[in-house]
Amino acid sequence: WSVSEIAEAVNGKIVKWGSPGTICTDTRSLNTSTIAAGQWFFAITGENFDGHDFITSDLYSKGCVGVIGNKVCENWEWGFVKLQEEEDDCQNTLIALEKMGIYARNKFKGNVVGVTGSVGKTTTRTMIAIALENLGLVHQTNGNQNNQIGVALTMIGIPGNAQVAVVEMGMRRKGEILKLAGMCRPSIGVILNVEPAHLENFGCLKEIANAKGEILKEMKPGDICVMNADDPLVMSLPVPLGVKKVLFGRRMGSDVRLVVAENTNGGYGVRVVLERNTEMVEFVIQSPGLHLALNACAAAAVSGVLGVSLPEFAYSLPRFTPVNMRSELDIAENGVRIINDTYNANPTSTKAAISLLKGIECRGKRVAILGDMLELGPAEVEAHETVLSLCCVASIDMVALVGKKFISAAEKLKLSGTKKVICSLDSEALALQIAESINKDDVVLVKGSRSMKMETIVDAIKAIPLEPSV
Structure with missing residues (x-):
């Protein structure tokens, strides 16, 4: 990112010019401990933290070439893009971060895959990224950064040579997926399931389904929605005119059908058989948990849309290993x-x-x-x-x-x-x-x-x- 691009993206003012660089896209960098050489530090302010507290002159020695925020420390001699002033400093940094995410999305010409659902988002997102590796560089959500800050950081961090971005989208309340979808505008939207997660914030499962379905509201003709054919609540969601529906699941008629899912290797692996257009493949996921088979089925549906054949998918998926702290x-x-x-x-x-x-x-x-x-x-x-x-x-x-x-x-x-x-x-x-x-x-x-x-x-x-x- 050049300083001009940063200022344009956040609608900020260039107070001090600085060298081009990447943006700190790991939320752990709020305490500046993970800043790498040639990075700009985005000083996010939240209810319980303020990134500005960590702006000191020794940031430069850690590799920081500039700051995006409301203020810098005394004697700061390097890049500084000042954000527009708002009544609420917490809101203005988040608004600026979101603007930067949207700016990055507008620049990106590749496909964006948005993944939402009550369970299995991180696992499925990881499987999709593995399956698409032969298409070129795949950028994906880091860890579990699937909220407003995380999705903005994911978009901001897309490398210039990436072909695909796979974005995990989480929510706890109505309207949150709509906000995330407006930021990343997925060309391929994935709705995995609707289950009783965060139910205390909703009246019933149907309300959760509607909240997950907000991903569809930003989709336009020619986009693709990948949906779980086995989940009646997912299937009840209206798909916009011109958006193609691709189905995965055990149900007959699914575009990618899960034919077999069974334990193998003493329960430490899962044997999976998938079918697409009468073509069948078999592979083993070297991790425990039968639920992984349906995640793989969803990933096969997404990768198929982007041109990955079913045999190519079956060859790549055994490289999958469980995500940290998830089975x-x-x-x-x-x-x-x-x-x-x-x-x-x-x-x-x-x-x-x-x-x-x-x-x-x-x-x-x-x-x-x-x-x-x-x-x-x-x-x-x-x-x-x-x-x-x-x-x-x-x-x-x-x-x-x-x-x-x-x-x-x-x-x-x-x-x-x-x-x-x-x-x-x-x-x-x-x-x-x-x-x-x-x-x-x-x-x-x-x-x-x-x-x-x-x-x-x-x-x-x-x-x-x-x-x-x-």
Whole structure:
């Protein structure tokens, strides 16, 4: 980005000229710790942080060539683009960031794939990016940056030689997907599913479906919408005139059909058979979890739209590995096999994780450590009871629960106080308790909403001093 482009994009004023450079597109750079040589620091202001607090003269020694924001420190001698003043400094930096994202989208001439849904966004986005690699450089969302800031940063970070951008789009409330879609304007929109995630912010699942369907409102004739044929709520969404609908799923008549999804390699892999236009391919995903098969089916539908043949897709997908903290298999040095699924949790993803645990070959105990599922509103009581009941019928050897919601469910089902169930109000306390119950060769699922801090338990299990298997 040149300083002129930056100023034009954010509608700002060039106070000091600076060298061309990239923009800090990792939100961790808010504390300037990840700034690389030749970067401009965008000083975002939020409710609980202010990027301007980290603007000091030693930023230049770290490689920063300029600042985009409301102010700089005294004796700042390098580039500075000053944003337009607003009553709310927090809003003006976010508005400017969004403008810059839109400016970047206007410059980008390649395809933008927008991925939304209640579950599976990050996994599917990663699979799509892998499948499209033969087309040229693929730019994709970094980590889980799928909100207003994250999508803007994704667009701003598109390299000039990229052919495709794959953008993950998340939401917690009505109107958020519409805002993201207005910023990235996907030429290919993907709606994976509608499930009870963030339900407390909506009256019913239909309202969640309508919120996900906001991605369609920015689509124009000639664009393509890839939809889950197995999900009635997804299929009920009206597609704009002139937008082509491409279907994936198990349902007959799907453009890409999931024919077979079954565990293999002792449950540590998934054998998948897909069909498109009477052509069938078979491949193995080297990760546990049958739910991965439908993610792969969606990715095949997207890549097919962009010219990737089904055999090419089948050849590329075995390179997929789980995204950090999402059904990530970690074999600890002490011999315990940990399924680290601690990034987030809702009823659908938790049921899938329990099914994954049930299907895995195990020489020790199968242990499910579950943290409360949040933002479920009136459905939370039934949801936690249903998950616990599933653990019982799935023959899980031990269940450990973190949080008031799961503890209440255990009490209602008369499971608390039994040898099979351990309860704790917080993850740190459970981390101390669970060490006595885990043995080498156990397979342990750790699952919970992000704010439950379930990764603390993963670290504690790894630290248990057990003699590993030979």
